[in-house]
Amino acid sequence: MKVAIIGLGYRLGYLGHVFKEMDPDFEIVGYFDPAPAGLATLTEHGISAGISHASPEALVRAGGFDLLMIGSPNHLHLDHIRLGLEAGVKIFSEKPIVASIEQTYELAALMGRYGHDRLLVGLVLRYAPLYRDLLAARDEGRLGKIVSVEAAEHIFPYHGAFFMRDWRRYEKWSGSFMLEKCCHDLDLYNGLIGARPRRVASFGGRKTFVPANDPRNEGINDLSLYHRKPSGWNGSDKVFDTDADIIDYQVAIVEYENGVGMNFHTNLNAPDQFRRFAVFGTKGQAEGDFIRGFLNVTDVLSESRVVEREYKATALSQHYGADEKMAAEVVDHVMKNGPLPVSTLQALEAGILALSMDEARRSGKVLDLAAVWDRYDNALVRKAA
Incomplete structure (x- = not known):
């Protein structure tokens, strides 16, 4: 190719x-x-x-x-x-x-x-083996009807500092941290739940990467941890005195059109990072973590573990074995018209959720997304003159 x-x-x-x-x-x-x-x-x-x-x-x-x-x-x-x-x-x-x-x-x-x-x-992450196994558990009926989801993506301090130094630190270029980094996760749970978000509320801001928390205030001058990941275009060396306008923590709650509720949490200063979820259904519970590499599904009536899997990181992949699968399937799609697990529309809908979380955070209001979906759907059916 x-x-x-x-x-x-x-x-x-x-x-x-x-x-x-x-x-x-x-x-x-x-x-x-x-x-x-x-x-x-x-x-x-x-x-x-x-x-x-x-x-x-x-x-x-x-x-x-x-x-x-x-x-x-x-x-x-x-x-x-x-x-x-x-x-x-x-x-x-x-x-x-x-x-x-x-x-x-x-x-x-x-x-x-x-x-x-x-x-x-x-x-x-749509290509990650863990996510595909989670969807299989859902499709096999092991969860019953999904009722609620708890999810989080937290990143190491050096990675958080990267966002404060890279071009992604400005919403005018990145869209927002929730959009740039967490759109992966929001897409996964949109796909799992199988419905569009209906209402959103969110809270957050920046409390870690601020001047008061600069280690140099306590006589610690070695800040190499915060420069471990190089910044790219229009980067900066500033971490705690950054001119960034993105958040470093955010929580959100979402109600979907099918009644499923979800809460989502992200933090940019997690020394023991994780990227996990807990899915609660009428027949079972699924719990997993992409970073720690496991998926457990537990049946409600028998209280028995019906799925118990571990996932090992691969030497090539930055995303839990997903990068090489994506590359192989994209090549197969382009050259042989093979199927893909994610579409442009799903990407746009994950973006709408991320951006709506930010609007809810800024406004301090619960957002009803009905008007957003109406305008989006009208745009999709627009044809060339």
Whole structure:
């Protein structure tokens, strides 16, 4: 499979390596990026990035690829996706595919015009073996009807500091932390629950990465922990005196259209991080953790463990064995029209939930999403004149 890349950052540099491992015929024919942070990863693994082009338009005009891969900062995704759709090419966009509610409506309208088949999305956790086993337990009836879900994604302090230093620290570029980082998780639980969110409330802010918590205030001058992960485009060295406008903790509650309730919690300063869930149904309970690598399903009536699995990290994957599965299945889809476990529409709906959580947090109100879904659905059915 031959690809062209717009936005050769750390993520697509890494994915270039993963795709090459999954497909020996994988080739990057060219890229556009004024500061390609991911180029070093490709070079390390002996992978050519092809020809550097002066603009995204020049890259697309040059052609010669099966898939256009987009890894630019989030606020630029829509323009780059539109470029690919107008050129008639197949596109893979890293998540989140758009950075605001207004961009969501615009992309929905583009889907209405061009169809849904040419845009793939990198919501990699849909490919995780643990998640697929969770869906299998649901589909086998082991949970009964899902009633409520408790979920969380917490990250190490060095990773939280990365967000305070990287371009993702500004909502104008990232959309928000909830959108940029947690859209994976929200997509998983939307898919598990099988309904759209109806009402949302949320609370949060920044309490850790503030000047008062700078270790230097206590005479600790070694801040190497907080610089372990390098920042990319428009990065900064500031951590506790950051000019970021994103949160470092947030909680939210969600009511779905089918009556399921969910609470979700994220924190950027967890020295013993986890990414876990507990799903409670009328017939069973499922509990799991992507980082700690387990899934347990317990039957209500017998109180017996009916599923008990452990998952080992792979040397190649950054996402619990999911990256290589995504690469293999994307290649199979592009070259042989194989199925994929996640769609553009599911990505947009996860984004709507994340952005609605942020709006609820800012407003201090419980948001009813009916008007959002109405406008979204109207945009989806819009056709070319």
